[in-house]
Amino acid sequence: MTRLTINGQNHEIEVEPATPLLWAIREQVGLTGTKYGCGIGQCGACTVHLDGMPVRSCLIPVEAAAGKSIRTIEGLAEGGKLTRVQQAWLDHDVPQCGYCQAGMIMAVTALLERTPRPTDADIDAAITNICRCGTFQQVRAAIHAAAAA
């Protein structure tokens, strides 16, 4: 039995300890907002926060996440109220297909928690998620808007 704390809730799950955290979140816990894109830590679609730090959950064994605080895209909007990042995404009409956006939003949320007013260089260094639709221009604008909000 592995205990995961996700978005403030405890989940007791039966899972092989080497299972990537991504798949435990998606399949044992059932939160599918966190996406599978590559499985090798390249694309960032699986980004979640582990004790406040953005991580690629496809590379982290679930046992390494036990006892830590995990936040997923489902844990951002509390009581249905969008965070300033989500609101900026809505205002700027950022997503196209949207598949990568949960990971993108989690990466940006973590960036703004550490660097409230990021420069373009800060953004370039911190946001390395792949978006095949190519939403980057809107992403950058929305990050600056969220930072100013």
Added chain:
Amino acid sequence: MSAVTPLERRITRRAFVVGTTATGAGLAIGLALPLSPRAAAAAEGAPEVNAWVVIRPDDTVVVRIARSEMGQGTLTGLAQMVAEELECDWSKVTTEYPTPGENVARKRVWGSFSTGGSRGIRSSHDYVREGGAAARMMLVQAAADAWGVPASECTAAASVITHRPSGRTTTYGAVADAAAKLDPPASVTLKDPKDWTLIGQPVKRLDTLDKLTGKQVYGADLKLPGMLSAAIRDCPVFGGKVARLDTSKAESMPGVRKIVRVGESAVAVVADTWWRAKTALDAVDVAWDGGDNTKVSSASIADTLTRGLDADDAFVNHEVGDAAGAIATAARKVEAVYSTPFQNHAPMEPMNATARWTPERCEVWCPTQNGEAALAATASAAGLPIEQCEVYKIHLGGGFGRRGAFHDYVTQAVTIARELPGTPVKLLWSREEDMLHGHYHPVMQARLRGGLDADGNLTGLHIRLSGQSILAAVFPQNLRDGMDALAFQGYWAKGDHALAYTVPNLKTDHAMRNTHVPPGFWRGVNANQNCIFLECFMDELAEAAGQDALAFRRKLMADHPKSLAVLNAVAERAGWGTPAAAGVHRGLAHFNAFGSYVAACAEVSVADGKDVRVHRIVAATDCGYAVNPAQIERQIAGSFVYGLSALFSQACTVKDGRIEQDNFHVYDSMRIAQMPVVESIVMPSGGFWGGVGEPTICVAAPAVLNAIYRATGTRYRTFPLKDHGLRLV
């Protein structure tokens, strides 16, 4: 397993109908209830006014969308088209997908479901607007009937019907029931474009909110009661098969329910979760028989194509005068050979489909660009009549052409589900499987020969293409006397992909050289390489003529005013002819593709001869009518990411008959740090419907290449640029 309850709760009709996630009725049907969309809507007390429009008592307007939403905003654009004629309150519009099976049952009332070739809007604009107009007329008639007044005395706006003489009003929701019982009007008159109030407006997309909170369900996320998950490995050599299989270790691994042979070439593991299925699949020991195809390599393919450059067997598409003679007698001759590689679509969401099969019925839930094609694949694999099959479409995590003509993943899912009757099975490909089993952007080489007279005028041009035909592999019925006209995108004499230059002596021909690597329609299709070939060569010709690249082009474009207009627009906005910032160089390109006229001017600097920075791309498009300019701007910028990722970093190479690149670490895609500023000029000239999703992609690469040449003095003609040590920074 604490998760099961919340997941199942999410798969309720309400969860799927709220917002614009579509498929609501479809999922409900799929789970239990054999209701058609009409019946499902009626069960909610919301009558279907006609096939396109359902109106709920609270005035919510549900617009039915037949085409797929895969990121390009098609759903929102089509809803704008219906709502424009419906005269409804846009803030009350939501959407849903009808199912392909319902389309069959209702004599294709929604027309084609195909979402590709940038046709989502331009090939359905008339009948979706007519659907909206007919619904409006029926709603007005119902109100008039209730009031006992002539419909001609009533007007509709923002979902409110007004009887002008009396000032009485009612709402669409109040009369929808009665309207649904009326016969549809015999004819409808569409608005004059000058009277549009919603088409042409940069309204926000309808499908954004759920994509920000994790609620949006993609195919990979689907969960059905009792569902199992499957992982698959297909022979990495195209056309090969399983030679030997040892599943003994995998059979006893956690969660494994069944190991299935899928056709002759693949093996799948079915387990209670996908990760367990994938883990067990990794433990399956399989030996492959790739046959003769194992002898094929990128070098052998390139050799075949190179020989095609001189071959006599070439299909001639566009011929004017005597190109060979004009070039032979030209004062100055210019020749260049270009080549472009295979590329995978690599949408963020790998291929997947969920199937439930019984001897009586087969249902599939999948991301697809063409629901009807998915339904056909379902019926074929299920061994059932199409009437006993159904497909429920789910938003795509990217398509780019991969999920339109090819439903290999559906065929596999159904084949696996047949081994477990009554149990839904979700097949999800790993990224590696996705990379190794694509339908790739075709390989092509081109030799271009041009002749210039003593004054530097282009007197003859011959473009010889040598390489794969997509149509020959995918839609051979669309070949014309063996010729693949689509191979000549941008070079046609007239039509959607017409050449934007007038050349007195011209020949374009194609030596078709097909390979065992399956080709497919990759965003922009053959416009990508054809625009690189032509527009880089035009710069080469201009240089040989000692002329400015813009001036040289303009002389050939007098008969192509729309092309000239977009080219002039980018040149003017970018400041062509004026000094750029220190170290920054400009490059131009333009093209006609998918019925639209597009141009770009790129501004580039190159550090140390290898680090390429694209500072800005000014892009113009004339797509005739611009349904949603804000979304068009996003398609331009987004398509440049797709095109420049390919230009700099992406090639699928072949070794021993198989693709070598198996994930993003060896098939890189642009990140935000590499993103140029894209300034879009949307300049619809009216009177025609051009595409949006694909046309613009092709101009980014040649514009950047022409700028790189000015920065470095080196003309790169083989790709990706990383093979030359260049990288996008």
